[in-house]
Amino acid sequence: MKKRGYYMTKLTFNDLGLKESLVKAIDDLGFTTPSPIQAEAIPVAISGNDIIGQAQTGTGKTAAFGLPMINNLKIKNAIGSIILAPTRELAIQVHDELVKLTKYEKLNIVAVYGGAPIHLQARDLKRANIVVGTPGRVLDHIRRGNLPLSSVEFLVLDEADEMLNMGFIDDMEEIMKSIPDERQTLLFSATMPPQIKKLSKKYLKEDAQHIVIARKEMTGSTIKQNFFEVNGTQRLEALCRLIDFDNPSAGIIFCRTKKGVDDLVAAMQARGYMVEGMHGDMSQIQRMKTLAKFKNGSLKFLVATDVAARGIDVDGVTHVFNYELPQDIESYVHRIGRTGRAGREGTAYSIITPKEFGFLKQIKNVTKGNIEKGNVPTVQEIYNAKFKLMANEVASIIEAEDYSKFVDVATQLTENHDSVKVIASLLQSQFKNQLSFDYSSDKLETPKSSKENDVRLFFSAGRRDGLTIKTLINYIKNNAKVGASQIRDIDIMENFAFVNVDNTIHKQVLEKCTGGKINKRRVNVEVSTNNKKRRSNSRKKAQ
Ligand code: ADP
Ligand code: MG
Numbered sequence: 286m287k288k289r290g291y292y293m294t295k296l297t298f299n300d301l302g303l304k305e306s307l308v309k310a311i312d313d314l315g316f317t318t319p320s321p322i323q324a325e326a327i328p329v330a331i332s333g334n335d336i337i338g339q340a341q342t343g344t345g346k347t348a349a350f351g352l353p354m355i356n357n358l359k360i361k362n363a364i365g366s367i368i369l370a371p372t373r374e375l376a377i378q379v380h381d382e383l384v385k386l387t388k389y390e391k392l393n394i395v396a397v398y399g400g401a402p403i404h405l406q407a408r409d410l411k412r413a414n415i416v417v418g419t420p421g422r423v424l425d426h427i428r429r430g431n432l433p434l435s436s437v438e439f440l441v442l443d444e445a446d447e448m449l450n451m452g453f454i455d456d457m458e459e460i461m462k463s464i465p466d467e468r469q470t471l472l473f474s475a476t477m478p479p480q481i482k483k484l485s486k487k488y489l490k491e492d493a494q495h496i497v498i499a500r501k502e503m504t505g506s507t508i509k510q511n512f513f514e515v516n517g518t519q520r521l522e523a524l525c526r527l528i529d530f531d532n533p534s535a536g537i538i539f540c541r542t543k544k545g546v547d548d549l550v551a552a553m554q555a556r557g558y559m560v561e562g563m564h565g566d567m568s569q570i571q572r573m574k575t576l577a578k579f580k581n582g583s584l585k586f587l588v589a590t591d592v593a594a595r596g597i598d599v600d601g602v603t604h605v606f607n608y609e610l611p612q613d614i615e616s617y618v619h620r621i622g623r624t625g626r627a628g629r630e631g632t633a634y635s636i637i638t639p640k641e642f643g644f645l646k647q648i649k650n651v652t653k654g655n656i657e658k659g660n661v662p663t664v665q666e667i668y669n670a671k672f673k674l675m676a677n678e679v680a681s682i683i684e685a686e687d688y689s690k691f692v693d694v695a696t697q698l699t700e701n702h703d704s705v706k707v708i709a710s711l712l713q714s715q716f717k718n719q720l721s722f723d724y725s726s727d728k729l730e731t732p733k734s735s736k737e738n739d740v741r742l743f744f745s746a747g748r749r750d751g752l753t754i755k756t757l758i759n760y761i762k763n764n765a766k767v768g769a770s771q772i773r774d775i776d777i778m779e780n781f782a783f784v785n786v787d788n789t790i791h792k793q794v795l796e797k798c799t800g801g802k803i804n805k806r807r808v809n810v811e812v813s814t815n816n817k818k819r820r821s822n823s824r825k826k827a828q
Pocket of ligand 2: 346
């Protein structure tokens with residue numbers, strides 16, 4: 286029975302030494318029981334100790350540092366706390382959570398990050414009590430004199446290892462050096478790489494408490510894990526087949542690099558998937574928009590790097606795909622932790638090449654995860670799964686919807702034609718767009734799409750004409766009789782669109798697609814002479 290005390294005694298937020306107004310705010314948020322890191326860190330931090338806290342993502346670290354910080358903050362007319370976070374999204378997330386926690390306090394919380402006008406932030410900082418920001422931008426404000434440090438009582442480093450990964454170590458050190466020594470420092474990190482240990486030794490007090498919350502073992506968790514072994518060129522095909530078979534309602538797909546993200550997004554979009562990418566090179570507005578779309582369900586898939594996805598808190602992710610395995614085991618745990626949240630079931634698929642099998646085994650051993658070998662669905666299996674969905678949809682319409690206005694035409698059709706043929710044709714017209722691309726062969730072979738041989742084409746129809754990636758692909762496919770895999774890098778603009786096709790088929794597309802109609806609009810197709818996605822050698826020529 287010698288388990289952790291808080292399970293046995295049902296510890297509450299009342300027991301942690303927090304003031305009334307904070308307990309009330311927590312109550313309003315609906316938190317009933319402190320999480321392990323909160324139970325252990327809050328009393329220690331309230332007593333004034335520095336903390337090195339280690340716990341998995343999603344364990345409530347924000348409140349673990351936020352609550353004691355707000356509880357003990359003395360300064361009310363100047364900046365009393367600085368919180369460093371690795372990305373704009375995380376800074377905003379921490380900001381939003383702190384706003385909720387300070388519901389009954391008169392504290393002004395300001396988030397600062399790159400990509401937003403610095404003078405507006407400088408103005409906001411004049412009235413700030415708590416500042417949350419990315420290290421680069423915080424340092425920028427310090428250097429400009431926008432962020433006076435003399436009154437700072439608290440310094441928090443959130444996701445310190447990620448800030449290290451993002452190359453912020455020098456900025457972090459400079460900030461730590463500049464803030465008065467009497468301050469209290471709370472450092473949180475999922476892992477403890479040597480540089481973070483060194484930083485803690487150097488800038489935290491000697492009696493700093495190291496609190497480690499053991500990672501939950503993956504066995505018996507609600508996340509189903511499978512791996513699929515393919516050749517390097519078959520990753521995309523395998524991913525698409527898994528998606529088409531499982532039909533996930535929301536999935537995050539991980540790549541190692543920003544370029545990997547961009548390439549995969551382009552390839553998936555060309556096949557008609559609702560997908561966008563997220564990585565550090567994108568503007569803040571772009572990333573927030575993407576995240577918002579993913580959260581409200583208008584975007585089904587998000588392709589991300591580890592850093593961009595770290596800590597992002599989205600419920601209802603049914604699938605995590607490791608399109609490429611991560612660099613380290615810790616990241617694998619973080620990645621798959623994006624699904625199966627709040628006791629729901631989740632699925633984590635890893636697509637690996639034979640060379641990566643050794644590393645996967647290592648992951649399996651360390652995480653004690655039950656990662657089972659799976660088979661990429663065959664074309665027939667995918668069709669069967671789709672047909673089952675179609676049949677269910679039809680059955681539910683028969684049962685629950687009013688289709689009486691179609692009864693007459695249905696009677697006519699079945700009088701003139703065999704009823705099976707009638708139904709099959711209707712299904713064909715209804716569902717042809719649900720099959721995302723041509724599975725040309727059952728063998729996992731993806732045609733090599735060499736961008737070197739791409740030709741960029743201009744289409745004189747755009748969003749205004751109701752053009753979408755899918756309608757454009759279908760238009761090209763149906764008119765020029767080419768495969769969807771030969772069509773890529775589609776950009777739909779307001780009044781026109783661009784698309785790349787193999788040079789072997791570009792004449793055919795030009796000839797067959799010119800003069801046809803997309804949504805009643807007659808389209809003109811030309812070889813594009815001026816576009817950023819042209820080959821780099823043609824750009825050189827132009828210079
Ligand atoms: P971390 O920083 O460890 O990844 P967060 O601080 O972002 O975790 O918290 C994850 C989610 O859990 C947030 O939505 C937060 O509001 C919620 N949360 C935090 N503490 C509790 C608690 N004690 N009870 C219930 N939910 C909590
Ligand atoms: Mg966090």
